[in-house]
Amino acid sequence: MNCLEFRRAIGTDPRHLDAAALAHRADCPRCGEAHERALAFERSLATAIAIPVPDNLAERILLRQTTAALHEPRARRMPLWSIAAAAVFAVALAATLGWRMFVANASLADLAIAHLAHEPFALSARGEIDDGAVRAMFAALGAPITRSPGHVHYLNDCRLGERLSLHMVMQRASGPVTAMYVPKRHEPRRDFEGLGVRGREATIGDGTLILLAADAREFDAIESQFHLAFAGGDGSAFGAP
């Protein structure tokens, strides 16, 4: 480094010289003196531009910030995972609320039809359920029967809305017939149809029987069998309308 380069260096930043500049300073007394003058100027410059700061500046800044922070929304930024979780929750909530609204307003028949989609495999059940098991399930539901209502191929206790019911499937010549028995609920006898399903509901014993099938031709016979199961006898008094 020569003197010109050194003077440029101290004119650019006299407080931070590289090794070459420091080596030149050590070898050149005139440049050493120039560096001393430059450092003195820097000191006076640094002192002069360090103008007085308002009293308690930091405290004033912090006071304004903490006051502002008190009025800020709590959660301004949500992590992606919480947004995703919130979205899932919202969908689940909407579905739940939607389902609850449906349940609150739906008829027993609507609920039964909707339930078919929950257990579609039931329609293909072929193994016959033992009579004793069928009676036991009815008894457990608080609706004891004296005899089986016929050949039952699927049996489960399921909820229809807020009520527990027995869900059965009977394989008949015309195809599977779903029978759902809801204790403590008394609906007037009627036939209905919806979503490609034909149905009937009727009060039998201390509850309502709902029959669902693609073909309704077995409904009368099955209804009679349920009357017999609850009341005993041959069922002739409970025939088709």
Next chain:
Amino acid sequence: MVSKQSQFDALVRATSADLYRFAHWLCGNEALAHDLTQETYLRAWRSLDNLRETAAAKAWLVTILRREHARLYERKTPEIEPIDAVELPESDQRSPDLLGDDALVRRAMAKLEAKYREPLLMQVLGGFSCEEIAAELGSTPGAVMTQVFRARQKLKAALGGYGEEGKVYELP
């Protein structure tokens, strides 16, 4: 674990004096400098999560401050005097002889064109390197080196007696 508020407290106490001074030299008005500093820290608080390295804190704050200052001029033309017409404060605690020297340097500093004053302030007040100043100002390190060199030359010339090196060794 250090809370966000503790981190911010430390940041304010470590940097607010120099940031206020920078604001003051930028706008030339005590009240405006105070407002700019307050606004800068309020914005810094809101985006404190973006500050990853404490070493970068000062440059980060200067960036916010310069943006705030620019916004000020975007919003309206403030009714303030040009900085070279401003009476700079002399009410610090130093002895009268030094006070006189400071006043001269401040007046010379205030008369510098902004393109020279700002990089020099960043270097002397902020301790930034020419590379850091260039990054902040959207310039090149070489251009910044020339600007701070010429800023010193002009100051020394204005103050007399200090200026010999500058006159002899003018950069191209």
